[in-house]
Amino acid sequence: MIAILGTGKMGEALLSGLLRAGRSPDEIVATARRPERAEALRKRYGVRMLGNAEAAREAETIILAVKPQDMDRLLSEIASCDLADKLVISVAAGITTAFIQARLGEVPVVRVMSNTPVLVDEAMSVISPGAHATEEHLKRTEELLSPVGKVVRIPESLQDAATALSGSGPAYFFYLVEAMVDAGILLGMPRAAALEMVTQAMVGAAIMLRDSGEHPVSLREAVTSPGGTTIAAIAELERHRVRAAFLDAIEAACNRSRELASGR
Numbered sequence: 001m002i003a004i005l006g007t008g009k010m011g012e013a014l015l016s017g018l019l020r021a022g023r024s025p026d027e028i029v030a031t032a033r034r035p036e037r038a039e040a041l042r043k044r045y046g047v048r049m050l051g052n053a054e055a056a057r058e059a060e061t062i063i064l065a066v067k068p069q070d071m072d073r074l075l076s077e078i079a080s081c082d083l084a085d086k087l088v089i090s091v092a093a094g095i096t097t098a099f100i101q102a103r104l105g106e107v108p109v110v111r112v113m114s115n116t117p118v119l120v121d122e123a124m125s126v127i128s129p130g131a132h133a134t135e136e137h138l139k140r141t142e143e144l145l146s147p148v149g150k151v152v153r154i155p156e157s158l159q160d161a162a163t164a165l166s167g168s169g170p171a172y173f174f175y176l177v178e179a180m181v182d183a184g185i186l187l188g189m190p191r192a193a194a195l196e197m198v199t200q201a202m203v204g205a206a207i208m209l210r211d212s213g214e215h216p217v218s219l220r221e222a223v224t225s226p227g228g229t230t231i232a233a234i235a236e237l238e239r240h241r242v243r244a245a246f247l248d249a250i251e252a253a254c255n256r257s258r259e260l261a262s263g264r
């Protein structure tokens with residue numbers, strides 16, 4: 001049995017992914033804070049909705065999917081359950097395995113940073129073991145997450161950087177799409193047409209990047225003709241220090257991830 005504690009956007013994305021991967025609704029229990037949310041999830045997915053302690057007792061694998069600011073309270077609700085033989089998987093940004101162990105005791109914990117493309121089975125999930133997690137716990141976590149995307153093991157010291165890169169990454173991409181569509185509007189392109197063009201250009205470029213084995217620099221150079229249009233645009237991006245803005249932005253996200261465990 002798998003329990004998802006705190007079934008919001010990320011918890012629901014994981015829940016739907018587990019069901020798409022062939023798990024039965026009978027194998028999953030979930031929890032929500034608001035009764036109307038619990039009822040909506042029960043109707044949509046056919047899973048049992050329980051209280052946090054009850055769900056934690058029933059399951060062998062417990063996925064913690066509340067916001068970092070709600071983690072302390074959630075852990076206090078399940079701390080009295082005997083969890084030593086279970087696997088606790090946290091998907092919260094910033095929350096360390098030590099934070100969880102300090103509240104639950106000597107429990108196997110795996111820290112995960114995934115992202116919303118879990119909804120289309122294209123997640124990037126990075127995983128790190130806590131002090132009491134073994135190879136078997138890491139394998140179980142990989143088995144759980146690999147049907148919904150790619151899974152990579154990293155040292156926990158790199159989790160905040162991964163959160164800033166791939167956890168938040170989809171948001172930077174959607175922001176870039178918004179900005180490019182606005183540029184199309186400025187040039188008189190109808191909005192729907194601009195969105196279709198930008199989206200397909202991004203999808204095509206993403207697939208080339210993933211599947212060609214070529215470095216992004218050489219893929220960009222292949223688009224950039226001497227004296228042409230692309231270099232005119234890139235000159236403006238450089239003038240506006242867009243690369244430096246990305247370095248600063250992603251560093252800020254990493255720093256914010258480090259802060260989250262302190263409840264701020």
Ligand SMILES: NC(=O)C1=CN([C@@H]2O[C@H](COP(=O)(O)OP(=O)(O)OC[C@H]3O[C@@H](n4cnc5c(N)ncnc54)[C@H](OP(=O)(O)O)[C@@H]3O)[C@@H](O)[C@H]2O)C=CC1
Pocket residue numbers: 005006007008009010011031032033034037052065066067068070073074091092093094113114115116167168
């Ligand atoms: N969104 C994203 O792209 C990503 C998010 N994450 C991480 O996933 C976690 C969840 O984020 P996200 O899904 O966006 O946030 P949401 O707010 O959508 O989900 C959290 C859910 O937990 C519920 N909740 C809070 N406390 C309790 C409790 N004590 N018992 C039961 N349910 C509770 C909330 O209820 P209510 O609805 O009443 O507030 C909410 O539905 C965060 O820790 C975040 O860092 C990681 C990677 C990507």
Ligand SMILES: O=C(O)[C@@H]1CCC=N1
Pocket residue numbers: 093163167168
């Ligand atoms: O913005 C956040 O805090 C979460 C973590 C990674 C993506 N979303």
